[in-house]
Amino acid sequence: MGEEGIGRGVTKKVNPGKATILSLGKAFPHQLVMQEYLVDGYFRDTNCDNPELKQKLARLCKTTTVKTRYVVMSEEILKKYPELAVEGAATVKQRLEICNKAVTQMAIEASQVCIKNWGRSLSDITHVVYVSSSEARLPGGDLYLSKGLGLNPIIQRTMLYFAGCSGGVAGLRVAKDIAENNPGSRVLLATSETTIIGFKPPSADRPYDLVGVALFGDGAGAMIIGSDPVSETETPLFELHTAAQEFLPDTEKKIDGRLTEEGISFKLARELPQIIEDNVEGFCDKLIDVVGLQNKDYNKLFWAVHPGGPAILNRMEKRLDLLPEKLNASRRALMDYGNASSNTIVYVLEYMIEEGLKIRKEGGGDPEWGLILAFGPGITFEGILARNMCA
Structure with a gap:
């Protein structure tokens, strides 16, 4: 899976005690989808030849303004799980097998980029806030992320499930509260999503599905949040x-x-x-x-x-x-x-x-x-x- 981050910039004096974003990072699956090829690929993968639905998706793909996206879904996954493209098949077990693993991997990679850009030690992270609407399991992804990064078992974890599109800012709000109420803390906020959890073949009975096909993508993001940045080692954004x-x-x-x-x-x-x-x-x-x-x-x-x-x-x-x-x-x-x-x-x-x-x-x-x-x-x-x- 691919990964990217952002460097440091020129900064000004921060207000004491106020939470700041100290670093950003992101990661993606390797599968890059060009919007101009999406329609043919989607209908081929789902064995559908409905010309009206195909024309509708083509129109939607133009109106969304999306040009490229990254997705976990691949030919290999569909070969292993062909039932994902079958209308009405009970596949939540198979979907979660794919999603739980994929979102953890992407969250780890995005967090590693973020921590590298931050410039401080992994051991300085005191809290984890993890956000996802693409997995369901006990224990949750917050634990698997912490384990995958090698964080201390005493790390304090918070999990936000199924907040949808508002989840990233909701997680930032929670991380802000933690940072400001725990002096010296450094909070890792990680988000990770994949559309496989909702992948379905096209159907005239579910017109919104085509909007999702034309609009949504996969990936992960990460931030480090903390108050009172250490000027020698941290740069607030x-x-x-x-x-x-x-x-x-x-x-x-x-x-x-x-x-x-x-x-x-x-x-x-x-x-x-x-x-x-x-x-x-x-x-x-x-x-x-x-x-x-x-x-x-x-x-x-x-x-x-x-x-x-x-x-x-x-x-x-x-x-x-x-x-x-x-x-x-x-x-x-x-x-x-x-x-x-x-x-x-x-x-x-x-x-x-x-x-x-x-x-x-x-x-x-x-x-x-x-x-x-x-x-x-x-x-x-x-x-x-x-x-x-x-x-």
């Missing part, structure tokens, strides 16, 4: 000032996911982008009021938004009257990796740092304050008011 979570009443069925004998089955309501558009401004205002932003000038902020899909990004951009470049990092992450669920916020933050370095090199300045946002089942809004320490 983002200071996590204030975190918030909110669910919208009576929206439980708008993002509906169920673990069945055939794996995970998802349904997304058509009105989901509209619901997010209608509520995002109020949620963001509660966070930015903390720093007293005047006249709701949202373009004075940076925006690290989980790219659930292009419709959500477009609706946010319109509602908040954002300049096109404000969501560049989110759009790039979606284009290069698809919606990789909880992992994607790591990829967005990496692109934000990369773009900030480019702006400063050209003599410009990027915003100091901004929001890290994600939306998931509930409908749940997760948000963190943050400072860009490299700005």
Whole structure:
């Protein structure tokens, strides 16, 4: 499986006691899927020749804006488990055999990259927060990740299961709380996801499945979070000032996911982008009021938004009257990796740092304050008011 990380940048003084992101890392399976070849490959692998469904998927693949993705699924897996492509087959056992192993491996690789970029010893990690909606087992992936990395058995672990697309920011909120309430602690946050848990053949009875095929990808992400960075050895990337979570009443069925004998089955309501558009401004205002932003000038902020899909990004951009470049990092992450669920916020933050370095090199300045946002089942809004320490 492939792996990548990000280096250090120029930083400023942090507020004592506030949690900071100290390092980022990511990892992917080796299978790279080009969007232009996805339709033929998917219908070949699932032995389906329905021309109407094929045309629909082709249209969806263009509208998602995704260009490339990484996936665990491969010809070898389908040869070993041909029942995964059979309609109605009870395959949750087989799926979990693949997923549990795959997400652990990717989480380990992403964490190793992150720790290397951090620059401190593995033994300095005091807590682990692990996020995944792609596995189910006891003990959970938090233990297998800790064991795979060789962490001390006294490490304190927290597991977040089935938080969906909001899982990465939810994990960041939990890691922030741990870091700020345990002086000297260093928290490893790892996320890992694979779409095999929900892979199914195309069916006219499940139109949303094709949206998932056109949009979602696999991978892992990792961060190190801690307060009061050691100046000689650590470089803070983002200071996590204030975190918030909110669910919208009576929206439980708008993002509906169920673990069945055939794996995970998802349904997304058509009105989901509209619901997010209608509520995002109020949620963001509660966070930015903390720093007293005047006249709701949202373009004075940076925006690290989980790219659930292009419709959500477009609706946010319109509602908040954002300049096109404000969501560049989110759009790039979606284009290069698809919606990789909880992992994607790591990829967005990496692109934000990369773009900030480019702006400063050209003599410009990027915003100091901004929001890290994600939306998931509930409908749940997760948000963190943050400072860009490299700005």
